Amino acid sequence: MPYQIAIVGPTGYTGYFLLDWLLRHPDVEPVYLASHREEETDITIEFPRLLGRIDPEVAMCQPIDADAIADAADVAFLALPHRAAMDYAPMLLDAGVKVIDLSADYRLADPDLYERVYEHEHTDREHLPDAVYGLPELMRNKIVDSTFIANPGCYPTAAALAIAPLLNHSLANTSNIIINAASGVTGAGRGAKPALHFPEENESYYAYGTIGGHRHQPEIEQTLSRVAGKSVDTTFVPHLLPIDQGILETIYLEPADDDVTDEDLLEAYQDAYAAEPFVRVVAHLPNVKHVRNTNFCDVTARLIRHPDRPAKIVAFSAIDNMVKGAAGQAIQNMNLMLGLNETTGLL
Amino acid sequence: MPYQIAIVGPTGYTGYFLLDWLLRHPDVEPVYLASHREEETDITIEFPRLLGRIDPEVAMCQPIDADAIADAADVAFLALPHRAAMDYAPMLLDAGVKVIDLSADYRLADPDLYERVYEHEHTDREHLPDAVYGLPELMRNKIVDSTFIANPGCYPTAAALAIAPLLNHSLANTSNIIINAASGVTGAGRGAKPALHFPEENESYYAYGTIGGHRHQPEIEQTLSRVAGKSVDTTFVPHLLPIDQGILETIYLEPADDDVTDEDLLEAYQDAYAAEPFVRVVAHLPNVKHVRNTNFCDVTARLIRHPDRPAKIVAFSAIDNMVKGAAGQAIQNMNLMLGLNETTGLL
Amino acid sequence: MPYQIAIVGPTGYTGYFLLDWLLRHPDVEPVYLASHREEETDITIEFPRLLGRIDPEVAMCQPIDADAIADAADVAFLALPHRAAMDYAPMLLDAGVKVIDLSADYRLADPDLYERVYEHEHTDREHLPDAVYGLPELMRNKIVDSTFIANPGCYPTAAALAIAPLLNHSLANTSNIIINAASGVTGAGRGAKPALHFPEENESYYAYGTIGGHRHQPEIEQTLSRVAGKSVDTTFVPHLLPIDQGILETIYLEPADDDVTDEDLLEAYQDAYAAEPFVRVVAHLPNVKHVRNTNFCDVTARLIRHPDRPAKIVAFSAIDNMVKGAAGQAIQNMNLMLGLNETTGLL
C-alpha cells in the first residue's frame, strides 16, 4: 500500500510542483490537500494542468486540521509562506506526522539570526533543534533518521552543491566568494505583482532586492561554514530571468594556493558526486534548460590563470528552482525518510 | 514653435507609447500630463525608460483640469479607460481643445448600441455625432477638418484594413467572415492580473473572453458596413500571444463569385493602398515582428481553390497594437488635424 | 522483465521526447538507439538533459541494422523524416519487430494521394495496408491487434479529437470547416534555419507555408471522412508561435441545423471522451500551457448564435505537439500493442 501524503498550502507554485511529482511517484499517494483559504478551493481549477490526474475528492482542499492530517497521512509537506509554517509544524509533529517544511522557518539553526533576517519572532524554538537541513548530498545520514526536515532554499541548494567540494578539498578560500545568481520567475511566487506582469517581465533582466541583504545569504553561509569548519564570507546578488524555471549561479572564488589546477577542481566534484544520482559533474558550461523539470544539479568549474595576476576559480551550478530547488528535493528527502530508493519517482 | 500637447491618462501602456512617440516628433511638444490618480505621479518613475527624455517638470502629472489643459495645449489625447473618457472629453471640447480619444466611448455612432455593448450609459450623446472615426485610410477627408477624433480599436484597425478593399471591390461576401485574431499582452492593459503573471502567460496561447461577444466586433462591423453599404456579418475570436506587442488577424472570407483570382485580391489592395504611407501590401505572409514599434499595417491575401469545393479567401493583417492600433494612429490623426505631413514623427 | 525498445532516429526532437518518456516508463527499457549519421553519436552529448538517466552504452548510437534491432528489441519506434521511414520499416517488419512509425509515410491509406502530397514515390505499397492509423480514441480496437502503427501527425491529432464527435453526432456540417492552427517551434524540427534563429522567431507570430496546401490537411480529411462516412472539406491554416511546445486549433464549423445548442456540443464530447484517459472535456478555453509535457488533449466548443445570422460552432483543441502530437501518442499505442495499461508511463 502506498504511503499517504498531505500537502499543506498546495495553491502556490511549490504546492503545484509537489503534487505534479507526487502524482507520478509509484509508492506514495497524495490524499489530503490543506489550505488556509476561506473560500472552497478545487486544486484542478487552480491548476487546470492537474485535471484528469487527481481524484476529484482529494482535489477539494480541506482545512488545516492537524489531527485530521495525522489520521490521513504518513508525511506532510508544508508549502506555506515562512512564518505560517511555524504555526502548523508543531501540531503536526506532535501528532506524529513526518514533516517536510519547504519554508524558511527551520532552515537557520540559530533562532536569533532567523529573527534578524526575517524580522519577526521565531515562535517554535522548541522544535527548531529537531529540524534536519535537507540537503541529501551533505546530510543524508541525518535525513534518513529524521522525522522533520527543513527543505533548503533554491539559491542555497545551487550554491552549496557547487562550493562545498571546493572548500572541503581546500581548493578555494573561504572569504571573498562572489555568487552571481539568476532565477526564473516561478521563484518569485504565484502572486501577480506589477513588476512580474508579462509585458514588464518579458524581455527583461535585472538584479533585484537589497544588494547584499538577501535572506538566502545567511542560509548559504551556514551550510558552507559547516563544511569549511569556519566562517565563510560570500557576496550574493540575485537577478531575475524572463523564463519560468531555472537557477544558474556563476560563482567566483580565489584558489587556496598557486598550485590549484582545473583537474583539481573537477576531481573535487567527482570525489563528492560520483555516486550521487542527482548531481552531474559536466564538462560543458551548465544551462538552466538542461535541468528544467528535473531534479538534477549540473556543476562544473574553470580555473582562470594569467601571468602577473591572481588566479580565479569560476564555478557554475544549474538547477530547476522548483524541483531540486524545492519540490524535487523535498521528495528526495521523503524517499530517504521512508526508506525508499532515493531516486524513486524523480528520474 | 511646436504645437503643445496634453496627455490625459499617461500611466497606462497607451499613455506611455503616446509619450514615447510624441517626444520624438519634431513639430510637437508634450507639455501637460494629467492623471486622476490621487498620489503624486512622476512619469519617469512609472516608466524609467523615459528618464532623460522629458523635462522633469512636465514629467510630474497634474490634475485633470480642463481649463488648465486648454490654456496649455492645442491637442489633448485621452488615454483613459472607456467610460472615464466621457467624463473629460466634453469639458475639453467645450474649452476649445482638439481632442483625440483613444477609448471606446465615441467609436460607435449609435449610443444605444454602445450601451448594450459596454453595459453602461452613454453620458455624452451631445458630442457623439461630432466624433470622427479616426481611421485615416478610410476617413482622411473628415479627419482633416475635425476637432474630435474617436481613435479606432486595435483589432478593428487590423480587420478594417484587410477586409475593406475586398468588400469595396465586391470580391468577398459580406456574410460569414471569420476573423481569427491574436494579440500581444500590452493589449490587455498594464494592471497586474493572475492570468498575465509572467509564469502563467509565458509559453502560453489561448482564446479569451466570451466567444462571439467581444466588444470590438460591433466596431468592426460598423466600419465594414459603411464600406459595403449593407450589413456585414463577422465571427471574431481573439487569442492572447505570449509577446509584448503585435496583432495578427487571419481572416476567412467567401469569394463573391467563381471568377475571383489571387491577382484580383492583390489589385484591390494595391488600388486601396498604393498611395498610403502606412499600409504595406506584401507578397509574403505578414509577421507581427515586421511591424513591431512601427505604424505600419502589413496586409496580403490568398485564394484557396480546390476542385469540387467552394473557394476561400484567406486574408492576413499585422499591426503593432500599441502603434497603428493605438498611439501611432492617434498621432497620424493629430498630424492630419494640424495640417502637418501625415508621416511626420512616424517613420 | 521489461520490454526492450529501439529508437531509430533518436537525434531529432521526436527522438528526444520518446527517450525522455520511455526512460520513465516502468515496463519498458530503451536498449538500442539507431542513427544513420556517419559520425559517432552519443545521445547525452546531443541532449545533455539525458545525462545520468541512460546507460552510457545504450547512449552510443548504433547503425540502423534491422537484424540487430530485431535481436535486441520487441518494439522499434521510427523517428525519421518521411521518405526515410519507408527505407527501414519493411526490413524491421519482416524481421518480426513491432514498428511504430512517427513519420508521415504510412498515414495516408491511398498511396497515390501520398505521392501527390509528398511529391515522391511511395516505395512500400506492400506494407501500407497493414499500417493502422494510431489514434487510440478512434482506432483502439485495431491498434490492440496491430504490429505496425502509423502514428498520427500533430495537427491531425488535435483536429480529429475536436471535430470527430461533432460529425459523429451530426451536430456540424461536413463542409466549410475552418481550422486555424498554431504550433510551437519544436514542430518545425531541430535543424537550425534562419527563420527560426532566436532573434527572428522570438516575439514573432505568423502563418507559414502554402496557404491551402499543408501536407497535414489530407490526413485530417481522411480521418474525418472515415468518421462522417462521407467526404469532409476543411480549410487549414497553420501559424508558428514563439514557444517551445504546444498546438492550439481554433475550429469554425457550421451547425448541422438550427436546434444545436451548447449543451449538445459538450454532450457529444462527453459521450466520446468520458472514459478516455487522455482527452479532457473542459469548461474553460483550452491553453497550450495546460497540456505542456502531458499526453492530454483539452477540448471544448461554443455555439455562437445571433438573431438574423447563421450560427457558428467554435471548437478548441490543445495538445503538446511533442507528446500527444508525437512521442506520447506513440507510447500510448505501444502500451496498447503490448497489452499494458494504456496510461502506464504517461500520467
Next chain:
Amino acid sequence: MPYQIAIVGPTGYTGYFLLDWLLRHPDVEPVYLASHREEETDITIEFPRLLGRIDPEVAMCQPIDADAIADAADVAFLALPHRAAMDYAPMLLDAGVKVIDLSADYRLADPDLYERVYEHEHTDREHLPDAVYGLPELMRNKIVDSTFIANPGCYPTAAALAIAPLLNHSLANTSNIIINAASGVTGAGRGAKPALHFPEENESYYAYGTIGGHRHQPEIEQTLSRVAGKSVDTTFVPHLLPIDQGILETIYLEPADDDVTDEDLLEAYQDAYAAEPFVRVVAHLPNVKHVRNTNFCDVTARLIRHPDRPAKIVAFSAIDNMVKGAAGQAIQNMNLMLGLNETTGLL
C-alpha cells in the same frame, strides 16, 4: 542638404540597426548599401521591416567599391566581421571618406595584442594609429576631430561606463574586478546556429565561450587602464539571455579604502555623467528593458559593508547591445564628427 551615408555590410543585425536609426535621422540620408555577397540583395527582402521606409534603388545592395562609395557618401559605416573591415577601411580612408568601423579591427591600439587575441594578422598597421576609440563619454574631444573611428564593443561600452568613474575617483581598486555580463541573442549575430535555434535558446540561460578568454576583455582593460593610468585586471564572464536585445553587467569591485560610501559612488557617477545625454545615473537597479531600443546606458552602484568582512562595491550597467553597444553609439560618433548636435536622431 543631408549628409550622404554608406553602409558596408548591411545584412547583419548591426547593419539593420544602423539603417533603422539612420532612416529616422533628420540630417543624414543612407544612399549606398554595399555588400560582398555574390547574389543580388534587396535589403527590404532581408529585413521586411524596412519596406516602405527606404528608396527601392538604395535598397538594392551594390558592390563594395571604394571609389563609388567615396563619390556617393560623406561617411561610411563598416558593419563587417572583424578581419573583413581591414580589407576595406584603408581604401575608403584613402579615398577621403570618413569611416566608422563597427568591427573589432581597430579597437586595440597594440597590433601585436590584436594578433594574439584574434589569432590572425593585423593587415593595416598603417591606419591603426589614426583610429580613435569611439566612446564619446571618454573620448569626445578626439572624436570631434577624427575621420576614423573604431566603434567600441558592446560589452566594453557597458563595462567602461560603469567602472571608469570609480577608478577615476580612486574609489575602487584596479585589480580583482569581476564583470559578470549577460547579453541578448542579437549579440551573437544573424547566422543560424544550432545553439541559437529557437527551441534550444528559448527558456535557457548559460555562460558561454572560453571562461577567462573572451576577446572583449583586452578591450575593456585597455580602456580602463587608460583611465586609471595603470594596468587594470578584470575577470570577465559573459552569459546568453533568451531575449533579443540588451546587456546587463553586474560588476564586483573592491573599495579603495574603508571610507568609501554609497554617496561617493553616486557622486562619482554624477560628476562624470551629469552633463552626458546618454548615461543615466539611476537610483534603482538597471534593467535591460528600460534601455531597449535606446542609446542610453543606465548605471548605478551599491556598497556592501558588513562588520568583520571586507566591503564590496557592486556596480550595474545596462545598455542595448545593438544601440549604445553598436549602431547608436556609431551614430553618436557620426554626429560628433559631422558637427551635428550629439543627440540628433538618437532621442
